[in-house]
Amino acid sequence: MIYLDNSATTKPYPEVVESFRQVSEKYYGNPSSVHSFGTEAEKLLRMAKQQAASLLHVHEDEIVFTSGGTEGNNTAIKGIALAHQNRGKHIITTQIEHPSVLEACTALERLGFDVTYLPVNKQGIVSVEDVKNAITKDTILISIMHVNNELGTIQPIKEVGAIAKQHPKLFFHVDHVQGFGKVSIPLHDSGIDLCTISGHKIHGLKGTGLLYIKRNTTIFPLMHGGDQEMGYRSGTENLAGIVSLVKAIRLYFDHANTRTNHVKRLNEKLRACLSEINGLVINTPDHDYVDHILNFSLPGFKPEVVIHALGEKEIYISTKSACSSKQPDESVVLAACGLDKAITKSGLRVSLAYDNCEEDIEAFCEALKMIRNQLSEVMG
Amino acid sequence: MNPIYLDHAATTPMDPEVTKEMLPIFEVYGNPSSIHSFGRKARQLLDQSRRIAASSIHANEKDIVFTSGGTEADNIAMIGTAHANQHKGKHIITTVIEHHATLHTAEYLEKQGFKVTYLPVEENGQIELESFKAALTDETILVSIMAVNNETGVIQPIQEIADIVKDHQAYFHTDAVQAYGLLDLNVNEISIDLLSVSSHKINGPKGIGFLYIREGVLVEALQHGGQQERKRRPGTENVAGIIGFAKAIQIAQQKREERINTYQAYKQSFVETLEQEAINFFVNGEWEKTIPSTINISFPGTNVESLLTNFDLAGIAASSGSACTAGSVEPSHVLSAMYGSENERTTNSIRFSFGLANNQDQIIEAAKRVASIVKRLVK
Numbered sequence: 216m217i218y219l220d221n222s223a224t225t226k227p228y229p230e231v232v233e234s235f236r237q238v239s240e241k242y243y244g245n246p247s248s249v250h251s252f253g254t255e256a257e258k259l260l261r262m263a264k265q266q267a268a269s270l271l272h273v274h275e276d277e278i279v280f281t282s283g284g285t286e287g288n289n290t291a292i293k294g295i296a297l298a299h300q301n302r303g304k305h306i307i308t309t310q311i312e313h314p315s316v317l318e319a320c321t322a323l324e325r326l327g328f329d330v331t332y333l334p335v336n337k338q339g340i341v342s343v344e345d346v347k348n349a350i351t352k353d354t355i356l357i358s359i360m361h362v363n364n365e366l367g368t369i370q371p372i373k374e375v376g377a378i379a380k381q382h383p384k385l386f387f388h389v390d391h392v393q394g395f396g397k398v399s400i401p402l403h404d405s406g407i408d409l410c411t412i413s414g415h416k417i418h419g420l421k422g423t424g425l426l427y428i429k430r431n432t433t434i435f436p437l438m439h440g441g442d443q444e445m446g447y448r449s450g451t452e453n454l455a456g457i458v459s460l461v462k463a464i465r466l467y468f469d470h471a472n473t474r475t476n477h478v479k480r481l482n483e484k485l486r487a488c489l490s491e492i493n494g495l496v497i498n499t500p501d502h503d504y505v506d507h508i509l510n511f512s513l514p515g516f517k518p519e520v521v522i523h524a525l526g527e528k529e530i531y532i533s534t535k536s537a538c539s540s541k542q543p544d545e546s547v548v549l550a551a552c553g554l555d556k557a558i559t560k561s562g563l564r565v566s567l568a569y570d571n572c573e574e575d576i577e578a579f580c581e582a583l584k585m586i587r588n589q590l591s592e593v594m595g
Numbered sequence: 596m597n598p599i600y601l602d603h604a605a606t607t608p609m610d611p612e613v614t615k616e617m618l619p620i621f622e623v624y625g626n627p628s629s630i631h632s633f634g635r636k637a638r639q640l641l642d643q644s645r646r647i648a649a650s651s652i653h654a655n656e657k658d659i660v661f662t663s664g665g666t667e668a669d670n671i672a673m674i675g676t677a678h679a680n681q682h683k684g685k686h687i688i689t690t691v692i693e694h695h696a697t698l699h700t701a702e703y704l705e706k707q708g709f710k711v712t713y714l715p716v717e718e719n720g721q722i723e724l725e726s727f728k729a730a731l732t733d734e735t736i737l738v739s740i741m742a743v744n745n746e747t748g749v750i751q752p753i754q755e756i757a758d759i760v761k762d763h764q765a766y767f768h769t770d771a772v773q774a775y776g777l778l779d780l781n782v783n784e785i786s787i788d789l790l791s792v793s794s795h796k797i798n799g800p801k802g803i804g805f806l807y808i809r810e811g812v813l814v815e816a817l818q819h820g821g822q823q824e825r826k827r828r829p830g831t832e833n834v835a836g837i838i839g840f841a842k843a844i845q846i847a848q849q850k851r852e853e854r855i856n857t858y859q860a861y862k863q864s865f866v867e868t869l870e871q872e873a874i875n876f877f878v879n880g881e882w883e884k885t886i887p888s889t890i891n892i893s894f895p896g897t898n899v900e901s902l903l904t905n906f907d908l909a910g911i912a913a914s915s916g917s918a919c920t921a922g923s924v925e926p927s928h929v930l931s932a933m934y935g936s937e938n939e940r941t942t943n944s945i946r947f948s949f950g951l952a953n954n955q956d957q958i959i960e961a962a963k964r965v966a967s968i969v970k971r972l973v974k
Contacts, residue, residue, distance in 0.1 A: 422833025
């Protein structure tokens, strides 16, 4: 099997599964309980939080464990909007965000908020000038992803952070689900107030994630109850999941440090192979992109058909975000880049992980060439 | 001293069978929303689990929404129906003895302009049906009453409540987190519209639960994003967690009778041992109306803090109430509702809850340790 859909989800590291198993077995107490089973669990939770904080170079009380990226994004966006609406009701985001950001914003529009969805250029990158110009006295939140999930383009987060810093009344949220561990952003003193991370995109477990919330940031919680996670997130903590998440972050950082060139080489090889295929158009630009994601189109070929044919050879890639299917045919992200319908309706995404190898890329390209030729014959 | 865990109402150890079921799933790591076969395999596993969850309460599988736990299920049930049905009225009925996931959500809804009636309970721990009936108005859109109270284990008359709500526009939500697995919950025989369940209370993994939403019930989602769970709860599904939960459900279904008998016997021996040891105690709530796994006991002449500290030193893990409030030593809001806030039971009562981590010998041993501590403290 060749798995090239690592932006949809990744295979958990064996060590991550092992920590999950061990914690489930040995630390089953409820961290809120006052007896020894509870206090042992609470100690472990505290340690996990300290470790996460030190890995991210932030304070311990700035880490809130969540059930994943969608919850992180919803908590950040609605949490800021609902807590600060008396200051203003304007939100700035982009047209190429993940559905959990876009839909959270649409939901807020129904509550009377005003949302600006900034366009992107042909390369899929938002303009810093546009962000600056969109800010009004009513703006309370800017939410921009660091790396786009379909294209792999890197957004100018550092620059937007600098702008956000000049407007102390507004908050800046970064959806870092696809970028985490691939492109680094120092959170401290960056102008970023909130940052979403998901476990299963970095070889952690599904149902785990964390939200960075800068000190002294008030948010309205999504869920009410026992006031766990400093009141930001009620509900019994998924301790085994939390410990496994921190393990995944640590291992992923190790990989990112030692294997960056490896993925870069895979990306170069992939680009070279794909450029040999007749009619194939690479959509990911050749600058400001992460090595892990490459988006391309085969105009005239239905992406589902290509994916199915590759699947028969046990090669797995995808069309667009697994989460978006609003318009079943067209990629919203590619459309936002102003590309032709022929391109936006035939987008395919390869997403790499550190454990992919050059042979995977060769086999994929061979298979794609063959499928392309076979389909051309059928379609005559 | 060997620690004895008597706090299964706070959380339970994961059944080894559940772990065994989950581990291979981490290898089938596809995203259920992916269209390739690897994703579809994950989807199949998810569908299978949904059928298991649905059949456990005689529901349709499409009416099951997997959540991150009981708190999220309660929040969706209450906020979701309140917001989606406010055109019909803005009145909600609940009780003073609910879990904080319900109570704090109700308080939030009050701030949003909803009117909430918090029903009192009788000394036996149950709500009184006549006052419930009297509280229902044309404006009522939601009734949220737990099936079993987490502190006392007292079972609420949900059948009778459901029968009353049946002919009313209001939806009936029950927080079944403590009841599920031991009580027979049939959403058709008892006409329940929404029902919350948590996995880690039935020996499944933490971070998973489900909300049953009867077909046709209008609910707004709490989170927005992808198409997962028919848009009622977006976010990549926690496949392994859901499969572990489904396994725990299956085991709970198969062993329900056996567990009822075992825990009932534990409870009996626990109390009998305390009696033999000749200490002074009262059981809170009406014995016949409690579930087998939970007992709440008042020890006159003591106080919760010193009891819990000494129990813990003697290796007995019990609690003063909900784990979610256990950090505080405020008088129990549940016992205050039953006996009045001045009653000393509110500050000298302990919840013992039995389960998978126990055996008969442990129960006797635990009761003896408890008795000796109580004797020492009341001297």
